[in-house]
Amino acid sequence: MEESERLVGWIKGAKPGPMFLCVGGLHGNEAAGVRAMEDVVEQLQPRTSRMRGDFVALRGNVRALRQGRRFLKYDLNRAWAPAGATESLPAPGAATDEDAEVHELLAILEEVRRRARGHLYLLDLHTTSGGGGAFTTVGDSLDNRAFASAIPVPLVLGLEELVEGTLVGRMSEEGWTTAVFECGQHYEPEASGRAEAAIWILIREAGLLQAADVPEADRGRETLAGEYKTLPRFLEMRYRHPVIRGDEYRTRPGLLNFQAVIEGEVLGEDRAGAIKAPQTGRILMPLYQEQGEDGFFLVRDFSRIWLTISKALRRLGVARIVHWLPGVSRDPSLPGALVANRRVARWFALELFHLLGYRRHLEDQHRLVVVQRRRRFG
Ligand SMILES: [Zn+2]
Secondary structure (H helix, E strand, C coil), rough: CCCCCEEEEECCCEEEEEEEEECCCCCCCCCCHHHHHHHHHHHHHHHHHHHHEEEEEECCCCHHHHHHHCCCCCHHHHCCCCCCHHHHHHCCCCCCHHHHHHHHHHHHHHHHHHHCCCEEEEEEEEEEEEEEEEEEECCCCCCHHHHCCCCCCCCEEECCCHCCCHHHHHHHHHEEEEEEEEEEEECHHHHHHHHHHHHHHHHHHHHCCCCCHHHHHHHHHHHHHHHHCCCCEEEEEEEEEEEECCCCCCHHHHHHCCCCCCCEEEEEEEEEEECCCCCCCEEEECCCCCCCEEEEEEECCCCHHHHHHHHHHCCCCCCHHHCCCCCCEEECCCCCEEEEHHHHCCHHHCHHHCCCCCEEEEEEEEEEEECCCCCCCH
8 A cells, every 4th residue: 555645654564463553643733653653664664574464554634734733623533433423424525624534544444454464453642732741541441451551651541431432442342452642742852752662562562573573662661661660550530621612721831641639729720710620639631722622631540459350350251240230230222231220339330330341331310321341351
């Protein structure tokens, strides 16, 4: 396939193996990932004889990248759910802006799927408007978690529950192993170096090259581990502050990713007044740009012991009998979904479902509906 404004490169290994797709610039003001992919493609080319599978690098929102804007008409990383929603797009010839981007990406994703010679992996590269630590996020299945964990930076669990329609969410649903890497602040010179390190690490992790053929992976691991050794390795998402157009939200200046905040602390303001932290934790992705629907997120350290317990519970297949619990039943209208009666099941509800690999689908006063993060546990 020819390189183009969309395709940074398609490196085909001599031997069959995994398909590793890397996307950068899904937000057009986030070019660090694109630069990293360009470098990796160039350096990977001479190693194809020793390489298994394929490495494909794509620019996400080409039209927005041209203008250095997050998006033109709508956020391209909120356009992918629920599956089927993309079918309501205008026809390819008539589509403009992000509609056209979605069409073009769907076509190339289909091509990638068709030509894959092994398991499918997706790494989606982003940067944040605020400074501070880099981090990974995943749709929480065991294989996604293992894949992202290879990058030694904090891993944030549960973000996809608060952000609908991401590309990785959609591809996870389709059975791909996925990870998101937020590699730093948009204009920070180190961001593309971190992204490059992460790509090499995952090329090694996915098994495209043997360790000896990708020394960049070990070097990258060392650099990133050194840079983030004072931060917790796993965190869970606790809260999202939504920004509604016209509410004139502004984040207090100077807040950094993972900075500790206490309940009641003023984090920003809008037309209605001060915005305070609803709970103690660490702030993540404070918004310092015009475009964006998330004012900030709050995360909390998630101890390794819970990760081990959740893994054990899933391996034991406890998820298959969870509907035996009082107040929990299968949802007849939604395959794989469970309904919890909140009055009966309130003491365990969401926390237990999280451990078992379910995510919140919808919630009201009386019931909580959860669905499996993946149709099949990896
Ligand atoms: Zn982004």
